[in-house]
Amino acid sequence: MEQMIITPIAKSLNISEKQVVNTLDLLEQGNTVPFIARYRKEVTNGLDEEQIRVIQENYAYQLNLKKRKEDVARLIEQQGKLTEEIKKQIEACEKLSQVEDIYRPYQQKRKTRATDAQAKGLAPLAEWLLKLLPNVNVAQEAANYIKEDVPTIQDALQGAKDIIAEKASDDAEIRKRIRNSMEHYGRLVTKEKKKHEDTKKVYKMYYDYNERISTLASHRIMAIDRAEKEKVIQVSIDFDEDYQLNWAIQRFTKKRQCPAVPYIEEAVQDGLKRLAFPSVEREIRNELSERAHEQSIEVFSMNLEKLLLQPPMKQKMVLGFDPAFRTGCKLAVIDETGKLLKISVIYPHQPNARTKEAESIMLNLLKTYPIKIIAIGNGTASRESEAFVAKLIRDHHLAVSYTIVSEAGASVYSASKLAREEFPDLQVEQRSAISIARRVIDPLAELIKIDPQSIGVGQYQHDLPTKRLKERLDFVVTKAVNRVGVNVNTASSELLKNISGLSAATAKSIVTYREDHGEIRNRIELKQIPKVGAKSFEQAAGFLRIEDGDEPLDRTSIHPESYALAKKILAQFALTPSMMGSEEARASLEKVTSSALAKELGADVYTIEDILDAIRSPLRDYRERYDAPILRSDVLELEDLHIGDELEGVVRNVVDFGAFVDIGLHEDGLVHISKMRRQRVQHPSEVVAVGDVVKVWVYNIDQEKQKVQLSLLPLQK
Incomplete structure (x- = not known):
């Protein structure tokens, strides 16, 4: 690796050159970005996935730039026109466009007026004019070329x-x-x-x-x-x-x-x-x-990542509600694990309104199943459906809440081969209701089934270069899945294929093995699965969790390569693996200094800190750091609002000029970038992210357009 390539990368990321070199070495050895970010912190000095990705991309660009510089110098030299000055100019270039500007006068051109004139032998006349000779007759000289x-x-x-x-x-x-x-x-x-x-x-x-x-x-x-x-x-x-x-x-x-x-x-x-x-x-x-x-x-990418990392609503039975007018609202009851229990349809809206019947069907479902949450899709007829559900809850004093769920891409999933294989006997709309319900139970596991480009959480996504967009979104999906980790005994092949070191073929092989042999009992058993080689196991093992297996450490994010060290730490504090997560374990580690322990055990601080975290909370979900969905029981109308009203809402989309916040109205309200902080904000993402629950104040109401402008700042009275 050449210094001239490493130095600019280190400078652009404000990190040391050693970090860049070490990261590139790890990538060259076939390690994945999530694996390096999670299990090789001691080598990279704690670089995260985004920094590693930028190093990877910048290195590829710098290599390309270096090669182009060499090609241009060679091509100019072949024409016998390469001087020391041109060489220095080429070497000084920091962008490909600068190299192309230097090469422009020397490259083979398509037919132009100039090439036509050169073909007619007029280049010497042009050179003669450029000599700027005094006391000459231009016309007389030109006559020599007739x-x-x-x-x-x-x-x-x-x-x-x-x-x-x-x-x-x-x-x-x-x-x-x-x-x-x-x-x-x-x-x-x-x-x-x-x-x-x-x-x-x-x-x-x-x-x-x-x-x-x-x-x-x-x-x-x-x-x-x-x-x-x-x-x-x-x-x-x-x-x-x-x-x-x-x-x-x-x-x-x-x-x-x-x-x-x-x-x-x-x-x-x-x-x-x-x-x-x-x-x-x-x-x-x-x-x-x-x-x-x-x-x-x-x-x-940023919005998609936050959407994928929304906290799951664990241990809740959910009723998925896919709103529609003419074709009726599709309902799907889903248990705590995402299993479909019941499918139905109601017609609460015009043009085929059968409101009483719709209420009866809903009440029967809510009586039959211990449903805690109704998940309403945010598409066509969403707010009308919300009003229907809110009235039902209010009139019958029901102990149930509802939440509005982004149904972006639900129709894409419903019509996909994957959905047809999962629910071959259901219609597209019924599958959509299931998808909406599952997005509450485990957003990541459900959204992973949809092409990231179909999840509308950006701006002008249809105008973006497809290849580049796909690369970045695929990276975001991989990053999110590995940050959360998966249960190897319940994860779908769609989820598994995004795990570090696994491919679509390996993921299917794991699912097939489960079906043939029953639950995988420990991480070591993964090595017996066809297509899971030594490198795949190394890269994937730490992200594949096994709950209630033979080895308590398998349910944590601790990598098998660190089990001996983890057991040493447990023994040192008179703990056993089964005691991880207990009050006793947390109390025992309360005064532990990771740097001192690392020095004592001859290990690196990063690995020690990760092991200590896993001992304190072995089942900690990365997504718990984010806001859970807002649960509502009543509806809000535009007429209810007044300038200065304080409300709670969920950020649905972040764009360059602001953020769209769902406060329970038909249309999301806009918080313009100028209404986010008293200080200057470079980009809304500095302040909010998709899924954030925020406190907002009504800044302006446009009754004619039925739109609301919001502020994150209290209005001055």
């Missing part, structure tokens, strides 16, 4: 100017200055097109808009890109063209006065206006879009 395909002096001079124009456009220093001017001082300008189909005025804000390139927010870039794609607006970058033209002309004419200067001025102006300005503008627009895409992918 031939069949260059019939006039004007044709000869035009060809020479075309060659100079392309040379000016390809000049790396000129492009660098144009880019700098656009990026730091340029403004993005949008104008409405005369004919378009924006009937709902979705893009009205951008009909006549301009903003500094340097301050453009990602969500505005995405909106402008989409409006341009839909032919609603035209977009350009406004900057000081005259200054750039004058500078470029001086670069080529060296401020001399000679007969060739007017021709060079014309050529340089043409080269910049026709070629360089549009080219650099395209590059900057592409970079803005890429930056916006990365930001949107980051927001999507």
Whole structure:
């Protein structure tokens, strides 16, 4: 590993170069990101999954950059034009775009006006003009190039100017200055097109808009890109063209006065206006879009992670309620383990309202089964269904609560092969009700079955590059599953395949083994399962939990490689593995210093701390640190609200400009970024995350649009 690659990565993450080198060594040995983050902290000095991912991606980029530098230097050298100065310029490049700017004058070009002129033998005339010789006759010199395909002096001079124009456009220093001017001082300008189909005025804000390139927010870039794609607006970058033209002309004419200067001025102006300005503008627009895409992918990933890590509502029987108008509301009763007990359908809403019958069916279900929570999907007819359920609870004094559940992707799952295999005799809508109920019992286990891109917790996700989005979301899913861990005897193959070291084939092999041999009794037994090799076992074992098995340590996050050390610690404090999690165990470890214990046992502090945590709370669920869903028993109407009202709500989505909060109305209320803190907030994710339960104040009510604006800050009275 070369220093020139390691140093910039360490600098960008503000970590030591040793951490980067050690992490890359571990990755090269075939270790997964979750395994390294959880069980090799002593090697990386505690780097988390995100830092390891960035190291992995940056290293790949730096390798690519290094290879491109070598290729460009070789290609220029093959033309006999590689100088020490060009070599230094290439070596100094920190981005691929900078390398491409240096290579631009030397690369093979498609047919252009300049290549056409060169083919006609006019390159020497262009070189002669650029010599800026005094006291010469330009027309007389040009006459020497007249031939069949260059019939006039004007044709000869035009060809020479075309060659100079392309040379000016390809000049790396000129492009660098144009880019700098656009990026730091340029403004993005949008104008409405005369004919378009924006009937709902979705893009009205951008009909006549301009903003500094340097301050453009990602969500505005995405909106402008989409409006341009839909032919609603035209977009350009406004900057000081005259200054750039004058500078470029001086670069080529060296401020001399000679007969060739007017021709060079014309050529340089043409080269910049026709070629360089549009080219650099395209590059900057592409970079803005890429930056916006990365930001949107980051927001999507962050929101998805919080959604996956919502705390499960353990030991609760749930009634899944999939709302609809015409086709009726589908109901599914699910027991504490997620097993389907009963399917039904009711018609509480128009156009086929049978309200009394719907109430009777609901009351019968609630009487027959000890249901604690009704999970209502947040799609079509959600709020009408909420009003129906709330009235039922109120009128009959029922000891049951309801919660609104995001049903994003439920229809995708319901129609999937996986759902058909799980419930072959049920209709799509019935499967959807089951999915909604299971999202309360164990959100991670249920959401894992759905393509992450179908879970709508981002902004402009349909405009994002599919491959890059999939990579990031797959990473988030893997990270979430491994942080939580899974019960190897109950986890689905969909859940298992995301465990560190396991693949889809290995996951299926584990499920098949369970079906053939019964419950897996200990982690060592995993080695007997076909397709689970030594490396798979090493990577996966710590994330696969076995409850009520032969070895009490198997139910914890302690890796089998550390069992001997864990038992040593237990023995030292007169504890047995079966005593883990007891008050006695916690009391025994109360005054233990992990650094002192690590020194005494000759182990690293990270592993000691993890073992001590597992002894105190062997069944601790990572998700417990987040807010549980809000349970309601009555409905809220817009008419009930007043400016300044204090409410409790759940964050449903976080975007660049704010957060959408479910306070129990038909539409989620918006907390704009400016209403989150008294101090400046760079991004809403600094303050809130999807699933957070927050206290909000009503800031504005729009009765006409039925929308509410909220604030995280109490209103000044």
